[in-house]
Amino acid sequence: MTKSAFNIKQQETNLTSKIVVGLERVSEAFKVLLWEHAKAIGLSPIQIQILIFIAHHKQEYCNVSHFAQEFNVTKPTISDAVKVLVNKGFVVKEYSSTDSRRYSVFLSDIGQDIVSQTEGFANPIQKELNKINHSDLEMLYKSITNLIYGLNKTGQLSVQRMCYSCKFYESINKNHFCHYLNQKLNDKDIRVDCAEFELNK
Template identity: 60%
Template sequence: MNLNTKIIAGLSRISEVFKVLLWEQAKNLKLSPIQIQILNFITYHKQELCNVSYLAKEFNVTKPTISDAIRVLVNKELLIKDFSSEDNRSYTLMLSLKGRQIVNQTENFADPIKEQLDKIGEEDLESLYKTLATLIYQLNRSGILDVQRTCFGCTFYKADGGRHYCHFLEKELLDSDIRLDCPEYEEARVG
């Protein structure tokens, strides 16, 4: 096997570990993995992204799948539908107090992975991070990954001879400062 094939196999194994850890959390809380992912997403993202259409795109599932998960979360009083827009059919989602408590219990589900990363040298971690950020951006640009909010695709980002600059933060960025999920992300116009 060549190196690319080995890396793909390794990423697949890590993906499996992530799924197993998420399933364990989900079973303990009587939720599905997608329901936990929705709760965590809503916690850390702008409210305008917290709607059925965007969540379906974010998690690469159908709108009915997201709608079903949301229905359960609303019934369990973990989410609140906010109909404050002008369109009565449209709503965004917010966490309830009970939902915040669940997020507090679930947000550390990947700690076993973090513990192993703590054992890897800083230089190797920085190299891995740079590679992951680039791969995510390239997968998005090739149409394989629908959603990405990395610096590389942001209107505020500027690259100059291997150096990175963020016009929003008004500062130069190190490779390790590149964000994979930036809250200030605004998609750059292509072309």
């Protein structure tokens, strides 16, 4: 019990405990903002997240199996969410030509309108980040990318499309290099969600 990050006494002397609690508070703010937008248009938070995800990612990622991994929820939960989005006319199913049970989804015109209304839900958080000086932001970003990569390696995050796991990435003398772009990357250039990502197998 005394080793819990949420133990007040431990937080007094342990910086990582303070950071864990701080990240939890940011996570709460994120959830509150998402819920506010969800209630305003009669959708659940996961339904909004699915719509926003579809708007900004390749269609090969836009299926029930991938959504379940992306958002760390069960396939039945995702199936129910997608069913509601289909019934409301926000997304359209496109069935596989080789397997009639498999399908991907893409946004309808109405779905695109919903994304335009909701995808800025995290703007208040971004606004606060913009108040932090640039060098501190770069240090924060480096720490976050290392944290995400570590959580992915240990199985706490099932999906991530960042440089460190990409087949195009190489660390050369502790410097980052992208073979897709054919250029050296600074810490701030590391991508958390890259459109060109291909898993390094």
